[in-house]
Every structure is written in structure tokens, then in C-alpha cells.
Amino acid sequence: MKNVTKRQHEVILFIQDHLKAHGYPPTIREIGSHFSFSVKAAFDHVKALEKKGILRCNENRSRAIEIIHEAYLPKDEGLDIPLLGNVAAGVPLLSEENFDRMIKVPKQMLADTGQYYALLVKGESMHDAGIFDGDIAVIKYQQQADNGDIVVARVQDEAVTLKRFFRENNRVRLQAENEEYLPLYTQEVQILGKLQMIIRDYT
Amino acid sequence: MKNVTKRQHEVILFIQDHLKAHGYPPTIREIGSHFSFSVKAAFDHVKALEKKGILRCNENRSRAIEIIHEAYLPKDEGLDIPLLGNVAAGVPLLSEENFDRMIKVPKQMLADTGQYYALLVKGESMHDAGIFDGDIAVIKYQQQADNGDIVVARVQDEAVTLKRFFRENNRVRLQAENEEYLPLYTQEVQILGKLQMIIRDYT
DNA sequence: TTCATAACTATACCTTTGTTTCGTAGAAGT
């Protein structure tokens, strides 16, 4: 939060290193020894960092130092999002029946907010958009869409499909990107998310 | 290593959960309380797990439990691989001039071994393979390829290209996947890697 | 049957570790 002093910064770095090396934080005394200064000095530093909102300490508990400030947290890994393997007709999207496994997606590529899930693409209906059978489609959950968005939609309790979305006068056009597929016109469509990313594995 | 009993497995799961929730491992007593059994029981379990090579404990140190066994380690995050933004002609592939930034790729999707890098796809030469301008191509570095592989190749010191590889009698055919592009025949081709993954961002 | 291991309870050390008290000193702000 506030401006961290140079010494305090060194202390955080040591805590981070210790966490990385051992999987658990150092004790106050271990911090002290490392900088070869007194227990009290280490204690003061930790408390100062706690007051500044960098750390959180569980009182009277050993080694209970958590890094809570964003800037000092380990570089964000991936986001675990559920891969819905076989989205059945008539079943709520995020139900267990649909669940296959979790996949990791680089967090940096997704917005901070929002709920995400992934689908295994079936069929070639979006072939011309470069989305092939077997691709993983990462979807951001949202219930409305803009014209031209590629969305996950469910029409009348059937299985979900990936289509391009267009709102027309008094209906919605769900357009496949494949000449062999005709557009689907409907008035009752449930939008279940918008395509954010395509991942294709060649291994 | 050995066969972990059901109880022991529960204990590991608790340690993992605690680590995830607090950033540091539980104490022996905290393990005991969670399962509402005695301190000694918890102690025995931890020691048993240590003997089996799942955990490592630092003697007489509080909360000094490390998970060392692969299978129980936190699911590996992403792999940082360099994104080569603009691969210049005549310049070594992994030189600084080509370097753009690092991207995180879910490790689970790549083999354990091998050196990886990523390219930003330019142009539509692989359009029919569902690889579009702006896509990120994750490449495994290797200098040979099998027929039909999509490879990164450099022909006579020009900029690198992504093409499908075919070895013919006394030459190599580098085939774009786009009707507007003609195949390139050459005898001097340098293979710089094989396509492993395509990532397309719609955000 | 015997022996080893797993899975515990209860209680008691005793080391580790967080915390406090009592100080010193410089820098910065009011």
C-alpha cells in the first residue's frame, strides 16, 4: 500500500525466496538470522509490513506469514477452468454430468473478472472461422452478446452449439461458419457465453 | 512411493488444502484438530508419509512440512516460453532481436522435455489449416520433421515460415494450406521446430 | 500364533517461536 522502505522490501524478498525454496514461510527468527539482526528487528519489520497491508500474520501462530498484497504475490499462474466434455441436452450447463476435467489457461490472457469455462468443440460447423473438431473453446460466461460475437447458445433445450450471433428485427440468427450449414433463426435462444480463446493441441 | 493408505491420503489432501488456503502448511496439532484426533495420531501420519517419501519434515521446526512427492505437488502451472514477435531474415531464431515477450502456456499440454518457443502467425498461408493471422503458434524446437508435420522452416536465410513439411525424392516440399499459395520446393531447408499448439485470442 | 503395521487416545516434556519490555539513534514531518 504505502511506500515500502528498502529494508522492508528486502524482507519481503527473503520471505518470497523462502516460500519458493521450502514451501513455507520463515519464522521471525529465521528472518532475523538471515539479515543477522535481532529478533525484535525482524519482528518490527514484519509488523510494519503487516500494517502496510503487504503481509498478514496469524497472531501467536508460528510461521503464519501470508503475503496478501497483489504486487508481492507470486506471478499469477493459470486459471483453472472446467472443461465441459459432453454438454448434454436439457441439462444445466455447469452440472456434473457435463464436467470432464479442469484445464489450465494462462491467466494473463483473460480478463480479471468473469466466470469462464471451456468446451470441447464437436463437429465442423465453425470450420471457416478456423475452429475445428477437437479444439478447446474457452468461454466467458455471459447471457447477452453483440452482433458478430461467437457465442455458446442453447436453443430450446437442445445441446449447446457454438455459433456466430446476430440479432435481427424480431429474431436471432445463429450462423455457422461453414457453407454446408444453414443459419438457424430463432426467437428463443439462451446465450451461455462468448468465445474468448481457441486452443488447439497438435501433440 | 509406496501405497498410501486412505487416511494418509486424507491427511495429504488436508495439507494441500491448507497450503492453498493459507500459503503455509498446518501444524501437527492443526492436522489433528481437523480430523479430531490426537496430536500423536497426526504426528504418526506425518511421519509415516515422510517415510514413504511423500513429505519432508524439518526436525523440531514448526510447520515445516514440505510436499516432495511429484504426485502430490501442486498441479504444475504454466511454462514460460518466449514469444518471438518478428522473426527477422538472417537472424538466429532465438536472438534478442526476435524476442517480444514471454507467454504462459499450460504445462500439462506440453511434453516434459524439449525446448519451446512461440511465434505470432503472420499472414494467411495456413488459413485452411485453421491457423490465422495473429494466432500464437507454440513450437517445439527440433531440427527434423516427419511427413505431414506443420513446421517452422527457414529457407535460405529468409524469414521463417510455418508450412506443412513433406520430404520427396531429392527435395523438400513446404506446402502452405491456402489455395493461393504455391508449394515451395527446396533442397536447403532448416527446420526450426514443429507446431505443438495454436492459441487464438478473441478478446 | 506371532509379528508388523495402521490407526488411534491421553498426557507429559521441552524446544521453538511469537511477543513484550526496555533501550538507542537517526530521519522526517508539524
Next chain:
DNA sequence: ACTTCTACGAAACAAAGGTATAGTTATGAA
């Protein structure tokens, strides 16, 4: 000038937490 903050030290206290002792019960292998 006065207070606040940073930055330390030495020593002591008390709570937290690892470890040990002395059992019990059940299971499966030898």
C-alpha cells in the same frame, strides 16, 4: 521542539508446537 516512523539490540516470558511414553485395537502376513 515535539512527535512519529524507521531501524536496530538484549533479554526474558509465555504460548505454540514437535516429540516421546505408555497404552489400545484391528488387520494382515508369516
